[in-house]
Structure formats: structure tokens, C-alpha cells
Amino acid sequence: KKCRYRSKKATQFIVMWPMLISNSYQPHSKNEHDSKIWSGENSGPTQHPSVSLDPDDLHEEDAYAAVFLNVILIICILLAYLIKEHKIYYLPESAAAMMIGVAIGALVSFFLNDLTLYQFSPEFFFFVLLPPIIFEAGYSLDKKSFFDNVGTIVLFAIFGTIISTFVVGLLTFFFAKKGLIHGISTTNPMEALLFGSLISAVDPVATLSIMNNPELRCNKLLYNLVFGESVLNDAVAIVLFNTFRKYYDPETPDLSEGDIPKVILAFFAEAFLSIIIGVSLGLLTSFIYKNTSISNYSKLESTLLFLFCYLCYATAESLGLSGVMALFFNGIVLSHYNSYNLSSGSRHAAEQIFATLSTTSETIVFLYMGMGVFTGKFKDWNIYFSLYAMLFCIIGRFFNIFPLSCLSNIQRKRKSSEIGFNMQMVLWFVGLRGAIAYALAENMPGENKSTYVTATLSICLMTTIICGGFTERILSISGMKDDNSLDEHCNQNDEDDSLVTSSADEDNDIVDWGIKEYLLKFDRNILQVYFGGKIRSTKGKNDAGNRGNYELGLITDSNDDHDIYI
Secondary structure, eight states, rough: OOOHHHHHHHHTTTOTHHHHHSSOOOOOOSHHHHHHHHHTTTTTTTTEEEEOOOGGGGGHHHHHHHHHHHHHHHHHHHHHHHHHHHTTSSSOOHHHHHHHHHHHHHHHHHOOOGGGSOOOOOOHHHIIIHHHHHHHHHTOOOOOHHHHHHHOOOOOIHHHHHHHHOOOOOOOOHHHHHHSOOOOHHHHHHHHHHHHHHHHBOOHHHHHHHHTOOOBBHHHHHHHHHHHHHHHHHHHHHHHHHHHHHOOTTTSSOTTTHHHHHHHHHHHHHHHHHHHHHHHHHHHHHHHTTTSOOGGGGHHHHHHHHHHHHHHHHHHTTSSSHHHHHHHHHHHHHHHHHHTTSHHHHHHHHHHHHHHHHHHHHHHHHHHHHHHHHHSSOOOHHHHHHHHHHHHHHHHHHHHHHHHHHHHHHHHHHHSSSOHHHHHHHHHHHHOOOOHHHHHTTTTTTTTTHHHHHHHHHHHHHHHIIIIHHHHHHHHHTTBBBOOOOOHHHHHHHOOOSSOOOSSSSSOOOHHHHHHHHHHIIIIIIHHHHOOOOOOOOOOOOGGSOOOTSSOOEOOOOOTTTEEEE
């Protein structure tokens, strides 16, 4: 009897493992509606009713849940290994995780009636899964390539996102007014703009996983632009979505012309203040590490670093700002300054741990997105709107990439560094949508939320699987492969990892040498003195240590006779 009882309990709870994720975090509700959602009184995909468990069986049930979760994650990681090992470019790791999620969602939806434990929790995503992904992107950022192309990246990530938002939003509202799309508001343009902002969040994880393979020899400039836009675009889309949501009012749907400048101004104010929060806390952390002997206690050193990182995210969110944007720039500052102050063991451990947490979080997110196809219990899956929305995204991406690329080329001094037509076509093609867009869609207000969520999920699946799978083929057709591998480029950047570089560097944008020289001197004479750790002056790039982040070397640029810190 005991064996039959345990077998029954195992069958029952092995399908309840997402309880650890879906229901382990329930934030304080801000209003009565949110309270009903979290208490399970409302129906729909956001429903998270509390699960009543026998305390005597709680440990056993959690064990079953943990086993099943780990088995699925291990399968996803092993599948990612096989994809990389056998160079299966038509199946990115993120697409594979999505497919596994779809299979699990179909299985549990067939056997279970209550699927709330398998539904995506946006709050858990934003407060637990997303911070490691964003911080790792900033902490491991190739700062030289990022800031060499920062002008173009800012154009694409900020102004391009704004363009895409209004193109998609206004087209959605126009088609709804004409009766071509049903299930969305025809009187409130702010609802359509909310959708335009969330669906403009570019998440080319699948594309970057393909481009990052050294044997493909992806064009260096193309890779830097795609990566730079992706890490900054997500933060911009979240800020834009939150800004529009503050102005969303279903009772007064009319949007006056005077409201649009207010919205844009509020967006830039929130973005600027978020960056200030991230940079300030990053400098504070670096100052504490530099002026104490905490590096002698490696456990305390690593623990404090993790706590400061999450403090940055939580502080920005508590102030109504963007935790994503604050944490991204916090990671850049800590990588550029505080990494000098860490002990050797903590330095390498922090990098590996952040990368591990990021990979695990991304895998869980894509699993849940796949499961959402069957477990969402969406009351209205509007296929026509999903197809129209996909078309609107393509149009919005077009007006983002091509005009802004032409504007960027005007500022580029060398013709060889310009963004050519073929590169613009690839940039247009790799505008994938992912976890950020889906999580924001789950936070859509209004009665038409289900329509927007299903359209977003459809676009995420199509772009990740189809566009991600065709990335290698598109690179070959467009001629976006260099003779030198991306791996060699990364090794070069490891030796030269300054925030800004000399004007003698090949290409890229942006800034006049006078501004660069001022920034270099300010960084060297003030910031590095108080925040940057121990500096070693040498007379050669090869003496700068294994990585530019950790030991600075002073070299002389042979063309300009300017001292350049790397």
C-alpha cells in the first residue's frame, strides 16, 4: 500500500514542478484587480491560485518537483551541447528549448485540468529570472566594440525602438478602426501603442548564438551592432512600455496631440535617471571595494557583489524607474572599475556564476514560452491579428533599420566601415522577438489582453524558430562573413578593453578625437584613481595582463602620440 501511495503521489506531483517557479513569488498587489488575479478569483492565463499542501508531504512533493525541473533543464542543456557540437545552425538552442516546452505543455494539457502551475509568471520573470540575464550582458560586454559603435547602437536601440513603436501601434489602431482587425480597442490608441512598445523589444538570442560561432566568421561590425542593439533595446522597450502605461486610461481613451511630447519626455527622463542609478551604485560599490580589504575574504567579497547588483535593480524598480537599464549600466561600471579590485579567484568565479545564472534563466524562460502555447488557456487566439502584427513588425523594423543606417553612414569617416545594403538587410531580418516582449504582453492592461498575448507569443515562436534557423543561410547569401573569425576579434578585444579608443582604431563611428581624449583623461586621472583599483603602467599592450578589464596598461598610439589606457 505504501508503494502504491508513493507511486500515486509521484505521478501527481511530478507534473507540479513549476510550482517552484510560478507560485513561489507573489508580489504585494497594488490594487483590487491584482489581488483577485493572485488569489485566483479571475480566470485567464494570469491566474495563480494558492495551492493547499499537506505539511507532512511538502518535502516529498518539493523533491518530486525539483527532480522533474532538473531533468528537463538537463535535457535542454544537453540538447544545446549537441547543437553546438554538431554545428546544427538551423536549430538554435532557444528554439530547441521552446519546442521542448511546447511538447511538455501539450502533454500536461492533455492529462491535467488545472494548468495554472504551467503558466508564465511575469513578476517572477522580472524580479528573479531577468536580472541575471541583464547584468551578465553588461558585465561581459565587449566595451571597446560597444562604445566604438555607440552612436549607431543608440540610433537603433532608442530612436529605432520609438519609430517601431509608433509604426506598429498606429498601424494596429488604423486597421482596427477600419474593421480589418477584431478583438482590440477601436477607441483607445494608447492600447495599440502599448502593444507597439512591447513588440518592439528585440531579443535576438537565437541569432547571436549562431553568429557567435567562430567557424561562421560573422562580420565583426554586424555582430557588434546586433549585440549592442539587443542589450540596450530591451531596457528601452520596458521603459517605453511603462511610460505609456502610466498614461493609459480606459475611461478617457482620447489621446491628444499634446500628450505625445509628454510621453516622449517622460521616457527620456526615466531612462536618464535609471542610468544615473546604475552608474552611481556601480561607482559606490567600486569605491567600497577599493578602500577596504574585503578582497582578503573571498566569500564575503563575492556575496557582497551579488547583493549590490540586485540592490541596483530593486532600487530602480522601487523608485518607478527601469531596473533593467540601471542594472545593465551597473554591470558595465563594475566590469570596468570594480573588477580591478576583486581577488583573482572571486573575479573569475563571478564571471562564471553570472554566466551560469544567465544561461539557466534563459532556458527556463524559453521553456515556459513554449508551454504557454497549450497551457495559457487563452480565450481568444486571433490568428488574423497575429499575422497582421507580424507584418506590422516587419514594416516597423524596415523604417527603423534603413533610414537610421543611412543617417549613421553620414557620420562614418571610412567607406569600408559603412553599413552596406546587405548588412542592412541582415539587420532587418534578425529583429527577433523573445522573452521581454512576452513578459510585457502578460502585463498588458485592459480586456483585450488575451489577444495581445497570443499575438506576441505567435511572433516570438515564428521569429525565434524561423528567423533564427535561417540566420546562417542569410549570412552566406548576403556575404556577411569575414576572412578572420569572430574568435580572433574577441581575443583582440580582450587585450584592448577600454571604454573609448583612439581615433587611429579602424572605423567605426562616432566621436571626434578631442572628446575621446577628454574622456580618456577624465577616466584615467579621476575615475580610476578613486574607483578603478590598482593600476600598472607599462610600455606595451602585451604587458597589460590577460584581460584589459583587470590590469591596465599605458601604451602610445604610434599615429597620434596620445597615451591610451587599455
